[in-house]
Amino acid sequence: MEVYRWCTGSYLENQDNVRLSGIFRSVFLVSRSPVLIRDFTVRTHLDDALVEAELEIRADVRDYAGESSATALGYQLRARLFDGTAPTAPEVWAQTAEVDVAGVGIDVTTTLSAPFQQPRLWSAECPNLYTLVLELCHEDGSVVERVSTRVGFRRVEVIDGVFRINGQAVSIRGVNRHEWSPRTGRTLTAAEMHADIRLMKQSNINAVRTSHYPNDPRWYELADEYGLYVFDEANNESHINRIDGGDRPNIPGDRPELREPLLWRMRNMVDRDKNHACVVAWSLGNESGVGSNLEAMYEWVKTYEATRPVSYQDATGSGSAIVPTGLSDFDGDFYPPVTELITRAERDSRPYLLIEYAFSQGNTSGYLDEYWAAIREHPGLVQGGFLWDWADKGLWWALPGHPGEEFISYGGDWGDDPNEEGAHMSGLLLSDGTPTAKLAEAKLAYQPVSISAKDLLAWTLTISNEHLFTGLDVYTLHWSLTEDGTTIEEGRLPGAQLAIGPQLSADVTLPCRLPEPVPAWAEYRLDVSFHLAASTSWAERGHVVARAQFDIPVALRSETRVAVIDLPPVDIADDANVVRVSGDAFAVVIERATGRLTSLRYDEREVLASDLLPNYWRAPNDPELATPEIRAYLPEPSQPWRGVGEEWTISKVEVQPMSGAARVTVRGSITTSVPFRPSYQITTSPQSIVYTIYGNGQVDVLSTFAPVANTPNPQVIGTTFGLRPEFDTIHWYGRGPLESTADRRASAFFGRYSGAVADQVTCYSRPQDSANKADTRWAALVDDTGTGVLLVAGGSMYLNVQPNSPDELADRRHWHEVPTSRRTVVRIDSAQEGVQGGNWDVLTRPDKYSNTPAKGPFSLLYRIMPLREGEDPSDSARRYVETDLPYSPPAAPHPSPKDAESQTVSATSTVRDWLGQPDAAGHLRAAMSRAEFDDSVLGASLDLSVVQLFAFSRGRLTSEMLRDLIGKVATLPSQSAGTIR
Structure with a gap:
């Protein structure tokens, strides 16, 4: 046997994957009888009512050596069908037909068929299988050859523009999958395949596109068994060579020399996989342009095997173009913006599928929940899609100079030049199979049970069963009520009690109640989840299939007031270099020249390892880095913000003493640096940090940044500092347990979580930002005794803690x-840009996940407190200090402000001025009664953080006041109302 590294077929195999040499699949030498069953086709025909079925078997018998003429015995073909796949499955049908074998090398086709009443149907939800055994026998009954296959009765069709399986409009909740192992490359073991398919099923994935070639035969057997819809794709991708023009040769196009190789590939795939119930569509390939060769492939499939529709995408080299009808029975796109999804789906009468979407390279998969919100809001219009893609495609590689050590390698590590670096590291799983938060987000988006609130105060939910064939009696409903992240009540309802059939909805009232009396100001949430009531082939009993979390509309959480006059006094030492504020068991040092908080000591122990300073930068993720070619045209590189917070210009430092507290106000400006992009402007914007230090050691940090027009978007806006390395354990109340971002947080539910700081990091293939925690209320960073630092948000904050x-x-x-860490690095942000989710770069990032200057000024308020051994961080987080010190942040300069913008900035400053007033709550009530919260005030600049900041630093918002505020918001145009809400 000879194996060629390159051949003419290489032009048809230009897939986005690691190119490896050798044989990827096992090679078998099989000894068979000279007269044998060369091929057979099994088809199941169902009537419209899916009650009556016909099993049709066509078998080709061939004599390869003239054996039939050498024996006097004739031949028979015997078929037997067993109900199930176990060795003890009962036989439900048998039939025998005579076979007239004559001539060498000539196929003799024999057909057997039988009617069936109400067969158990196959689908991804209910993968009911029968076993068919075909026996070629002599007339005396002796068996010459025996073959078998599994059979699934199911009906696949496209009717009136709808893709249907067993009569129902199917929702493809799929993923693209390359065959890949970090140890053996494109060769997978059976154990690896089982692990993949079990995890897919556990993650609510019901479909796989075999991108971009037929898979190992064992994969289809597992898909039949576990239940997975397969779009079977031919080994055909010319990629960049598909476009005619310049040095691109338009392959395959209309080239006659490529027609037979393409048809050969299509025939081989269809002939091999035609009997698998899991295969519900054929694909001509991927990104190979248009032309008569592809048309010939489509026409051949429609003639030879018309029981399944045909798919093909990116036929014209543009993902936004309509796929020609002569190439595909589906319309669809690659990576459409979520805002254009519905418009594109309406352009054609064929079923619309996202053949590839949500490119998942590195820390990405943002706003996936928004895609599926749009899909659910327009039922039947978009029939789902295939995420890109299942797993990173890196290889374990020996680490040079370190015998016995390995690392995950990718493009550029193997002497391959040119290369696409980490473009193939685009999976929901890491290369070693570790699931990431991206997979958790996909599982939530794909869940087959929708849970929505109808009347939370009455504990009534609407449960929608999105299964096509399965009732909710296979699940158990679990619910729990939490108070500030701690469960205080819980219960269960058996699925049979819900009695919600496929594609039906019902209201369910839970036997839940709030404590009596309700503790003032606590946050309450209702968690609801559906668990498997019994074990399946892919998950154990109790596995969570669907879940939701709801905020219960009660008042804000408790904070115990401590008046300033009740606190110990503070000592202020102010000289030309530093401001030192100290008191009982604490000391704070702020450097005048830099505005940094350089030292924080509790109980004679320094807790800081690096200074507290403004920050606008994070380690770029893969979409922000992209590939070298894409970097050339990215509009918003992160480099303008790298390190600028370390060099901010200080214009004024004010010290305001008072009994029991001191306030240090640092005012200055930030100037961006703009390398590599001469078209960008270098801008200077106001930045201030106000430190309020109390006699109990509490330090409030209020950072305000007001970017001017034409300032590049900062990735993050906040502050950063380092803690000593012994503070290596984190406890937090907020979203978790996996990382969450501005645009990827739906699957991260509120709760109380704990873990090692190092474990918060996700080791994506290329080191980049991770470990983020959106909507954090408080976090404690402690040593092994439980002593450390407590961080409390003024409402909520983005928190990032890693080594x-x-x-x-x-x-x-x-x-x-990456160097060994000597500290615990803390980053606290008021705003973050999304990590991106639509494509492989930041070009399609939605504006709402961008930190544009028009959204400023940006304010961040949080508190640093000592946490001592034995203290509960939740109890400590509720304490706050009452102060009468006023504070007015710098107004944001606008080159040519419109009247409405000026009013908004003015109103924002006015609200923030209320922070220091004795009757701040009264100010808010009076302002609402005077209707001062009109549309010009409640604009993009006055966002929810202002209200949270107000509630945190001053009085309380009663439930009545909140209802008044919500009432005002409800009367506003949707854009402004959404911003505030």
Whole structure:
């Protein structure tokens, strides 16, 4: 046997994957009888009512050596069907037909058929299988050859523009999958395949596109068994060569020399996989342009095997173009913006599928929940799609100079030049199979049970069963009520009690109640989840299939007031270099020249390992880095913000003493640096940090940044500092347990979580930002005694805690290149840009996930407190100090402000001025009664953080006041109302 590394077929195999040499699949030598069953086709025909079925078997018998003429015995073909796949499955049908074998090398086709009443149907939800055994026998009954296959009765069709399986409009909740193992490349073991398909089923994935070639035969057997819809794709992708023009040769196009190789590939795939119930569509390939060769492939399939529709995408080289009807029975796109999804789906009468979407390279998969919100809001219009893609495609590689050590390698690590770096590291799983938060987000988006609130105060939910064939009696409903993240009540309802059939909805009232009396100001949430009531082939009993979390509309959480006059006094030492504020068991040092908080000591122990300073940068993720070609045209590189917070210009430092507290106000400005992009402007914007230090050691940090027009979008807006490395354990109340971002947080539910700081990091192939926690209320960073620092948000905050700084992560290709940490790095942000989710770069990032200057000024308020051994961080987080010190942030300069913008900025400053007033709550009530909260005030600049900031630093918002505010918001145009809400 000879194996060629390159051949003419290489032009048809230009897939986005790691190119490896050798044989990827096992090779078998099989000894068979000279007269044998060369091929057979099994088809199941169902009537419209799916009650009556016909099993049709066509078998081709061939004599390869003249054996039939050498024996006096004739031949028979015997078929037997067993109900199930176990060795003890009962036989339900048998039939025998005579076979007239004559001539060498000539196929003799024999057909057997039988009617069936109400067969158990196959689908991804209910993968009911029968076993068919075909026996070629002599007339005396002796068996010459025996073959078998599994059979699934199911009906696949496209009717009136709808893709249907067993009569129902199917929702494809799929993923693209390359065959890949980090140890053996494109060769997978059976155990690896089982692990993949079990995890897919556990993650609510019901479909796979075999991108971009037929898979190992065992994969289809598992898909039949476990229940997975397969779009079977021919080994055909010319990629960049598909476009005619310049040095691109338009392959395959109309080239006659490529027609037979393409048809050969299509025939082989269809002939091999035609009897698998899991295969519900054929695909001509991927990104191979248009032309008569592809048309010939489509026409051949429609003639030879018309029981399944045909798919093909990116036929014209543009993902936004309509797929020609002569190439595909589906319309669809690659990576459409979520805002254009419905418009594109309406352009054609064929079923619309997202053949590839949500490119998942590195820390991405943002706003996936928005895609599925749009899909659910327009039932039947978009029939789902295939995420890109299942797993990173890296290889374990020996680490040079370190015998016995390995690292995950990718493009550029193997002497391959040119290369696409980490473009193939685009999976929901890491290369070693570790699931990421991206998979959790996909599982939530794909869940087959929708749970929505109808009347939360009455504990009534609407449960919608999105299964096509399965009732909710296979699940148990679990519910729990939490108070500030701690479960205080819980219960269960058996699925049979719900009695919600396929594609039906019902209201369910839970036997839940709030404590009596309700503790003032606590946050309450209702968690609801559906668990498997019995074990299946892919998950154990109790596995969570669907879940939801709801905020119960009660008042804000409790905070115990401590008046300033009741606190110990503070000492202020102010000189030309530093401001030192100290008191009983604490000391704070602020450097005048830099505005940094350089030292924080509790109980004679320094807790800081690096200074507290403004920050606008994070280690870029893969979409922000992209590939070298894409970097050339990215509009918003992150580099303008790297390190600028370390060099901010200080214009004024004010010290305001008072009994029991001191306030240090640092005012200055931030100037961006703009390398590599001469078209960008270098801008200077106001930045201030106000430190309020109380006699109990509490430090409030209020950072305000007001970017001017034409300022590049900061990735993050907040502050950063380092804690000593012994503070290596984190406890937090907020979203978790996996990381969450501005545009990827739906699957991260509120709760109380704990873990090692190092474990918060996700080791994506290229070191980049991770470990983020959106909507954090408080976090405690402690040593092994439970002593440490408590961080409390003024409402909520983005919190990022990990061992390394952004500078230590950036510009490094691998994790073994990242230096050993000597601190715990903390980043607290008021705003973050989304990690991106629509495509492989930041060009399609929605504006709502961008930190544009028009959204400023940006304010961040949080508190640093000592946490001592034995203290409960939740109890400590509820304490706050009452102060009468006023504060007015700098107004944001606008070159040519419109009247409405000026009013908004003015109103924002006015609200923030209320922070220091004795009757701040009264000010808010009076303002609402005077209707001062009109549309010009409640604009993009006055967002929810202002209200949270107000409630945190001053009085309380009663439920009555909140209802008044919500009433005002409800009367506003949708854009402004959404911003506030």
